[in-house]
Amino acid sequence: MISHFLLVFGLLATSVAIADSTPLSRNPASLDPAVIAAASDTPANLGGDGVVTITWPRTDVPVTVDGLKLPPPAGLGSWAAFMPTPDGAMVMGDTVVFQDEVDAAMDAAFAHGLEVTALHNHFFYSDPPVFFMHINGQGDPMALAQGVKAVWAAIRSVRTQRIVPGRHFPGGVPVPGHLDAMAISSALGLTVTDNHGVLKASFGHTSSMGGMTIGGTSGLTTWIALVGSDQQSVADGDFIMYGRDVQVVLHALRHAGFHIVALHNHMIGEKPVVYFTHFWGKGSALDLARSFKSVLEAQAVSESKNNLKEN
Template identity: 35%
Template sequence: MRILTTVAVLGLLVGPPALAAEDWQQQIASGLGKQGSEMPGGVYRVGLPRTDLNVTLDGVAIKPTLALSSWLAFKAMGDEVMVMGDLVLTQEEINPVLTRLEQGGVEITALHNHLLRSAPATMYVHVHGHGDPSKLATTLREALNASKTPFGAETAGITPQAATQASTTASTGQLPDLDTAAIDRTLGRKGKVNGGVYQVSVPRAEAVKDGGMEVPEAMGSAIAINFQPTGQGKVAITGDFVLTADELNPVIKALQSNGIEVTAVHNHMLNDEPRLFFMHFWANDEAPKLAKGLRAALDQVKVAKG
């Protein structure tokens, strides 16, 4: 009979050693060529807004932070890293990017629209993967190199702390054409300004898991509502509601009865618990009216207390 050493027995009991956050985050930054930010829940998130695209919808020039921001969110899992994300692509970019992702072992969990009538049309690819942080980052960078996604200057030498501070600074400020305090009161949530857009995140009441692993808010498990001022007291809204099956049609009814268009219903994950559906929406109207409609929809959903 083989006798295991004390070290081997302990290794079986406790599993592989956890990665040091500073090490794996720097590997991701180096592989992608762009620094991310530390987020709640142990998430390291890299934003990749499609600033190269000039997209209009119903006469509104869409800001990247309203509906055109690719993102990748990473979380340590023992000696590996998990990644989830959403890539904004033009139609001709889709298959070259998907081919490289599949070659590198990154799964595609969804491909769909978020908007209707936008020109040029954009599609959204949701991804999931796990493994060595450097290899994951390299695969993702090579895949996105098949698109025109801008990465900006190399920032691998910047520390995560400095990147977080820069991100926080960019997310503060005011929108003179939008009464954000009134939106906060109506929705019962406080948002933040980011790139000329007011963004509100509303987590669900229950923990969301994918393949048994918890999916924090920063990895896409929360309801996202974005407001972009369009002049004369109006605002364009879009985002996605994260819903269980029984909530889906009550939310559709609440949105449509308040003049808000439902533009897509689909999955983002494959092994989610509970089973969730993501509903995207659009409207361009008076801000108080739309905020009231969004609150009516939120009242149909089991959300965490504000």
């Protein structure tokens, strides 16, 4: 579970570079849909606005929503749109993922320099539960298309191994037992509270909304909760992030072995904008605590670097 936070930055350095601000007078070249189609191994369509799109209807897994067998055109289609930019292209997309596909899809996106910008649901009462992972990237059009191809291929690989989407993460269900609060607090570097056998640590962040400062007691809290025993526990929690640090935290969570189960907003209109990512992990309590600490360290380095840039 434990992974040194500096590995995050080595991986990020291989990402598709985000272009610096570009003068609006530079006219972007048009994109060749044949190039996108070949690189993504998916038929591509060129729209009248110069945007090239590719799609993948999820016909491989039947989904019912509120008792209705939902046809893919009703919202079960993955897509990616490529827009020409002065320095290459920008891709935005939405990928249909079942719960056991998220890790593989996200890891493939990161490995190919794509950013994950949201992970959430679009439906209630779906069976199997279906989620949507939004991606973004800028750079060479062919590399971006190959990145999308890799994400979709990773999903197909999961379904090849297991036709029916899984219903739980690997590993057994922890049995409640003794948790060493002092050792876990030391590993986290945070004060731990014990609430009926659940160990929890948290700390607040700040933003502003409507002219008021909002902080941890108003919901801007990074936290981790541990349930189980010293030998086998589950950890869940939430990371509060400013936009510039989101990708660093996501990469660090995956390097540390955590499953990312949501990435979204909780508010509208706050400054700076705050994002929330929820996670789940299994393992020994100390390993989970140390892994959480490694993510905190990666986030702290990112925040420090960004503060230096701003100053």
